[in-house]
Amino acid sequence: MAHVQGLRCRECGREYEIAPVYTCEWCFGPLEVTYDYDAVAAAVSREQIAAGPASIWRYADLLPVDRGHAVDLGAGFTPLVRADRLAAALGLGEVWVKNDTLNPTNSFKDRVASVALSKALEFGFKTAACASTGNLANSVAAHAARAGLRSFVFIPSNLERAKVVTTAVYGGNVVAIEGNYDDVNRLCAELAGTYRWAFVNVNVRPFYAEGSKTLAYETAEQLGWETPDHVVVPVASGSLLTKIRKGFDELHQVGLLDHAPNVRVSGAQALGCSPVATAWREGSDTIRPVKPDTIAKSLAIGNPADGYFALDAVRQTEGGLAAVGDGEVVEGIRLLARTEGIFAETAGGVTVASLKRLAEEGVVTPDERVVLYITGLGLKTLDAVEAEPTATIRPTIDAFHEAFDPDHIDEE
Amino acid sequence: MPVTVRIPTQLRELSGGASEVEFEGRTVAEILGVLEERHPGFAERLHDDTGELRRFVNIFVADEDIRFLQGLDTAVTDGQTVSIVPAVAGG
Numbered sequence: 129m130a131h132v133q134g135l136r137c138r139e140c141g142r143e144y145e146i147a148p149v150y151t152c153e154w155c156f157g158p159l160e161v162t163y164d165y166d167a168v169a170a171a172v173s174r175e176q177i178a179a180g181p182a183s184i185w186r187y188a189d190l191l192p193v194d195r196g197h198a199v200d201l202g203a204g205f206t207p208l209v210r211a212d213r214l215a216a217a218l219g220l221g222e223v224w225v226k227n228d229t230l231n232p233t234n235s236f237k238d239r240v241a242s243v244a245l246s247k248a249l250e251f252g253f254k255t256a257a258c259a260s261t262g263n264l265a266n267s268v269a270a271h272a273a274r275a276g277l278r279s280f281v282f283i284p285s286n287l288e289r290a291k292v293v294t295t296a297v298y299g300g301n302v303v304a305i306e307g308n309y310d311d312v313n314r315l316c317a318e319l320a321g322t323y324r325w326a327f328v329n330v331n332v333r334p335f336y337a338e339g340s341k342t343l344a345y346e347t348a349e350q351l352g353w354e355t356p357d358h359v360v361v362p363v364a365s366g367s368l369l370t371k372i373r374k375g376f377d378e379l380h381q382v383g384l385l386d387h388a389p390n391v392r393v394s395g396a397q398a399l400g401c402s403p404v405a406t407a408w409r410e411g412s413d414t415i416r417p418v419k420p421d422t423i424a425k426s427l428a429i430g431n432p433a434d435g436y437f438a439l440d441a442v443r444q445t446e447g448g449l450a451a452v453g454d455g456e457v458v459e460g461i462r463l464l465a466r467t468e469g470i471f472a473e474t475a476g477g478v479t480v481a482s483l484k485r486l487a488e489e490g491v492v493t494p495d496e497r498v499v500l501y502i503t504g505l506g507l508k509t510l511d512a513v514e515a516e517p518t519a520t521i522r523p524t525i526d527a528f529h530e531a532f533d534p535d536h537i538d539e540e
Numbered sequence: 541m542p543v544t545v546r547i548p549t550q551l552r553e554l555s556g557g558a559s560e561v562e563f564e565g566r567t568v569a570e571i572l573g574v575l576e577e578r579h580p581g582f583a584e585r586l587h588d589d590t591g592e593l594r595r596f597v598n599i600f601v602a603d604e605d606i607r608f609l610q611g612l613d614t615a616v617t618d619g620q621t622v623s624i625v626p627a628v629a630g631g
Contacts, residue, residue: 139596151626153550154585156596259630313630314600318623321549321559330629337631365631414595417607431605433630436595 131167132192135159135334138437146192148251148326150333158433159334161192169382174353177384181205184239184342190378191243191342192335199245199275203238204342206230208350211500213467214480218487221494224356226347226501227470233270233294234505235263235426235473236343236368241328243339245271248326254278255325259316261309261364261426262291263473263504268328269298280325282312288425290508308420310431337434340368344375347499348385355379355389357496358447360486362479362503363395363404364427366438372501373441394447394491395438396482398422398474402451404435408442409449415439423454423512424474426504448491450482457481461506461513471506479503543571543616546623554581568599569612571622586624596627 139157180186184204279300400422
């Protein structure tokens with residue numbers, strides 16, 4: 129926190145003091161936290177980070193929060209696993225999976241919620257709130273419980289039941305809105321002007337979004353302070369992709385990398401909600417909002433706030449964007465589960481299927497070191513996949529042999 | 541019956557602090573024109589140099605994003621609400 133300078137509009141550059149504000153008063157552009165990177169550079173080292181906690185808070189010098197306020201359920205520092213069997217299935221070389229299903233509430237949203245609620249405490253808020261497609265709902269409700277804050281979580285009423293249960297159990301208010309995520313989001317933007325609550329992805333959004341940078345920091349640290357050649361990131365609002373790219377750049381800026389990063393950034397969207405991928409494919413500078421229709425509900429944002437910045441990041445780094453159908457999403461979930469033993473939610477299926485597509489199109493190549501960001505757990509979207517027992521039998525050897533011919537059972 | 545225009549926090553300094561104002565008008569463009577006449581300063585905040593809506597400004601008529609309708613030419617009928625909402629939220 130000592131290293132934070134203020135807030136700056138990404139559109140027009142106007143500067144603001146640190147406060148729970150999120151848009152430029154002049155042009156409505158998004159505000160972003162600015163840092164004194166020389167001060168960060170003087171404070172951090174690889175050794176100091178390695179000695180820190182096994183959570184996002186090991187990178188506290190690069191987060192916009194006073195460490196003393198940290199609302200910490202242990203978000204972050206999730207495994208980065210080499211995925212050779214997945215790579216082989218896709219005809220690729222070196223592929224790694226950042227397994228962010230292993231966060232406290234089983235999605236990457238714990239990173240941003242932890243930062244946002246910490247900042248909310250620092251600002252003196254008593255109530256935390258959010259608009260959510262589900263994962264953030266889980267995380268805000270849990271972190272609010274941990275911090276002793278009231279919570280109001282707003283979700284679309286068609287959300288998966290698992291995500292409703294895993295939010296409501298924490299005891300806060302859960303408000304189901306008869307509409308899609310963009311309707312929920314709009315209501316929250318209006319409510320944020322009425323109530324003095326910390327809406328983590330509205331008035332606290334500039335701070336909240338910074339939590340996603342830790343995915344880049346961890347990736348580099350876990351690769352021995354090297355960066356990948358190519359990352360594939362799911363795109364909903366576009367914030368995650370934008371911040372992962374920023375994270376790699378910052379590491380170099382504060383002297384933690386030996387070489388300037390040259391990371392190609394690619395995005396993954398579901399075909400039924402692909403406004404950013406559509407603009408990329410059409411070479412357009414305009415992102416046209418869509419009405420989402422996809423099983424990947426955690427990515428179902430039809431009017432992506434950071435879509436323009438995600439598009440810029442993909443273009444500037446010569447990455448790509450894929451839009452994959454619901455069938456491919458389910459196949460992606462199965463492929464990751466069967467090759468690497470990781471059960472992802474639908475957003476992960478989108479990401480795996482997009483990697484497959486980008487590999488087929490030659491956008492991701494076999495000579496690249498690729499990192500795939502798997503951001504949520506499969507148990508959250510159980511209805512998306514059908515999986516039955518291979519056989520259901522009586523408890524006898526004979527029944528087993530009826531189901532599995534003993535002469536061929538070990539042939540594969 | 542006039543049209544209600546909902547003003548976001550960021551622009552209430554221009555509307556004398558009011559969160560809602562009421563005008564007559566047949567399209568969104570007309571309504572925004574009247575808004576500028578009554579409360580000068582709105583136009584340069586909502587539009588870029590080319591006269592288009594800034595990309596982080598969303599306008600809704602009866603809860604529908606005007607980009608799904610006819611943009612600034614979207615018709616507005618008496619009793620409807622036009623909401624101006626910053627786009628930068630969520631995710």
